[in-house]
Amino acid sequence: MVREITLGQFMPGKSVIHRLDARTKIVLMISYIVFIFLCKNFISLLIMSLFSLLVIMMTRISFMKYLKSLRVILVVIILTGVMNVFYGTGDVLFQWWQLTITTGGITNAIFVIVRISMLMMVSSVLTYTTSPTDLTDGLERLMKPLTLFHVKVHEIAMMMTIALRFIPVLLEETDKIMNAQKARGADMENGSIVQRVKALIPVLIPLFVSAFRRAGDLATAMECRCYNGGKNRTRMKVLLFTAVDLTALLFCLIIFSGVIVSNCFFGSFATV
Amino acid sequence: MAVIRTEKIRFVYGAGTSFEKTALTDVSFEIESGEFVGIIGHTGSGKSTLVQLLNGLLRPTEGTIFLNGKDIWEKPKKIRNIHFKVGMVFQYPEYQLFEETVYKDIAFGPKNMGLDDDEIDQKVRNAARFTGLREELLESSPFELSGGEKRRAAIAGVIAMDPDVLILDEPTAGLDPLGREALLSQIADYHKVRKNTVLLVSHSMEDIARTADKILVMSHGQKVMLDTPEYVFSKVRELEKIGLKVPQITKIMMLLKEKGVNVDPSVLTVEKGLNEILNLLSDANNNCSRL
Numbered sequence: 001m002v003r004e005i006t007l008g009q010f011m012p013g014k015s016v017i018h019r020l021d022a023r024t025k026i027v028l029m030i031s032y033i034v035f036i037f038l039c040k041n042f043i044s045l046l047i048m049s050l051f052s053l054l055v056i057m058m059t060r061i062s063f064m065k066y067l068k069s070l071r072v073i074l075v076v077i078i079l080t081g082v083m084n085v086f087y088g089t090g091d092v093l094f095q096w097w098q099l100t101i102t103t104g105g106i107t108n109a110i111f112v113i114v115r116i117s118m119l120m121m122v123s124s125v126l127t128y129t130t131s132p133t134d135l136t137d138g139l140e141r142l143m144k145p146l147t148l149f150h151v152k153v154h155e156i157a158m159m160m161t162i163a164l165r166f167i168p169v170l171l172e173e174t175d176k177i178m179n180a181q182k183a184r185g186a187d188m189e190n191g192s193i194v195q196r197v198k199a200l201i202p203v204l205i206p207l208f209v210s211a212f213r214r215a216g217d218l219a220t221a222m223e224c225r226c227y228n229g230g231k232n233r234t235r236m237k238v239l240l241f242t243a244v245d246l247t248a249l250l251f252c253l254i255i256f257s258g259v260i261v262s263n264c265f266f267g268s269f270a271t272v
Numbered sequence: 273m274a275v276i277r278t279e280k281i282r283f284v285y286g287a288g289t290s291f292e293k294t295a296l297t298d299v300s301f302e303i304e305s306g307e308f309v310g311i312i313g314h315t316g317s318g319k320s321t322l323v324q325l326l327n328g329l330l331r332p333t334e335g336t337i338f339l340n341g342k343d344i345w346e347k348p349k350k351i352r353n354i355h356f357k358v359g360m361v362f363q364y365p366e367y368q369l370f371e372e373t374v375y376k377d378i379a380f381g382p383k384n385m386g387l388d389d390d391e392i393d394q395k396v397r398n399a400a401r402f403t404g405l406r407e408e409l410l411e412s413s414p415f416e417l418s419g420g421e422k423r424r425a426a427i428a429g430v431i432a433m434d435p436d437v438l439i440l441d442e443p444t445a446g447l448d449p450l451g452r453e454a455l456l457s458q459i460a461d462y463h464k465v466r467k468n469t470v471l472l473v474s475h476s477m478e479d480i481a482r483t484a485d486k487i488l489v490m491s492h493g494q495k496v497m498l499d500t501p502e503y504v505f506s507k508v509r510e511l512e513k514i515g516l517k518v519p520q521i522t523k524i525m526m527l528l529k530e531k532g533v534n535v536d537p538s539v540l541t542v543e544k545g546l547n548e549i550l551n552l553l554s555d556a557n558n559n560c561s562r563l
Contacts, residue, residue, distance in 0.1 A: 176367075177368055179324070180368040181380075182329060183329060183355050183360040183430070184355070184380055184381040184384060184429060184430065185352055185356055185380075185381055185385060185433070202370045202380065205370035206367055206368050206369065209370075210367055
């Protein structure tokens with residue numbers, strides 16, 4: 001059951017999006033986040049949504065996978081959507097006790113819902129199509145200027161790589177330990193909340209112990225190979241900025257300018 | 273009477289998803305009460321899935337498992353009782369220790385069964401004795417023990433539930449030869465004293481040959497055979513076809529027989545093989561002196 005979480009899972013493939021340089025994808029995703037919040041009217045929101053759907057289709061990963069990533073934050077989406085319906089200005093459509101629904105509220109709710117869902121799905125595009133190593137490599141390269149301020153960029157990137165790498169390992173381990181404790185009669189599905197939290201102890205303690213053991217083993221193994229990160233270290237896979245990346249950048253530039261143009265010409269509907 | 277009977281069980285991992293994978297197909301067998309059964313098979317042959325089905329951790333996609341004549345999934349809400357009746361020791365069980373003291377950890381199972389303190393105390397001490405854990409270790413932290421002692425403590429935690437059927441998945445993996453030997457003979461002793469049913473999953477043909485009354489051979493999610501060790505290990509060709517071997521000593525005796533030496537090729541343990549060869553030599557000596 002723990003294995004069903006798809007958030008942040010790499011799915012190998014050969015699509016154009018897969019082949020893009022990790023740096024390009026990171027930069028574009030960050031600018032995408034900025035621009036989806038800059039959308040002021042339905043036209044720009046439509047441009048951005050269509051663009052996201054196009055990118056999602058280009059990854060050639062089933063749309064169900066993206067919907068699944070939405071399921072994780074479904075509560076957040078519904079909650080913010082409902083809240084926004086009641087906080088808005090404009091024509092009153094419905095009023096009962098303290099609650100008023102206005103046209104502005106509904107517009108805001110639609111904007112918030114679309115924005116959060118698109119945000120989640122497009123971030124999934126990044127994590128689905130970029131292997132964890134490429135991702136941290138890309139981040140390391142992008143953060144390189146920070147070394148001037150004595151930020152240990154390489155170390156941070158290494159820690160991220162290791163953390164990502166061990167997520168599936170730890171999930172599998174959790175599964176095993178849960179089974180072992182269930183076999184000894186641990187009851188994790190029934191009982192009050194307090195009882196269920198208590199029932200987690202037999203799972204969490206072995207899990208922590210094993211995580212520390214793995215970390216220790218890994219550190220020893222790295223030291224044995226004289227690992228010495230950072231300077232003068234070469235890479236097995238060098239990130240390459242190619243014509244595909246340039247095309248992608250230009251294409252996104254056009255889309256993003258479209259958003260700005262539509263913002264200027266068609267006024268703003270949303271107040272959030 | 274058969275303590276465990278399976279009827280055409282089939283198990284599919286991730287049924288209904290794109291990762292669907294059939295682990296077992298049409299497995300039917302019976303295990304008599306009090307038998308010591310070895311389960312062998314190549315990696316991925318479905319051994320581990322099978323044992324998890326037997327103690328109710330997994331539910332068969334199709335087919336039925338009977339424990340003492342009753343379908344174990346008759347009342348899905350009461351499946352915990354099956355966990356208590358069919359004790360399961362997983363691979364590398366020492367990684368599941370979590371309590372402050374070894375005593376408390378062994379008592380985890382009996383406590384979940386809802387026994388009173390006196391009964392728990394008795395079961396914990398019995399289990400510790402069966403697995404050869406020294407009394408003074410019971411009050412120390414499980415994380416201070418040596419690897420072998422941890423393994424024993426974890427196995428004791430399952431034995432303490434007094435299961436009718438005890439399943440051990442590769443209990444000797446990662447132990448040194450002496451530790452293996454000791455643990456196996458302790459399990460065999462436990463089986464003799466308690467007279468319950470023991471299922472032992474193992475890669476080591478030697479371990480199985482020495483301890484088991486019967487052997488269940490699995491390959492590609494199917495039962496190949498369930499029979500006595502003598503019979504199973506006489507089917508060298510079938511075993512080799514599915515990537516399994518016979519015990520080394522049996523192989524040697526078979527090769528000797530092929531070369532025309534008059535030995536019994538169904539010998540399964542080194543001790544018996546040694547006797548066989550010594551007998552042969554003394555016979556030969558007698559013949560020589562007669563000439």
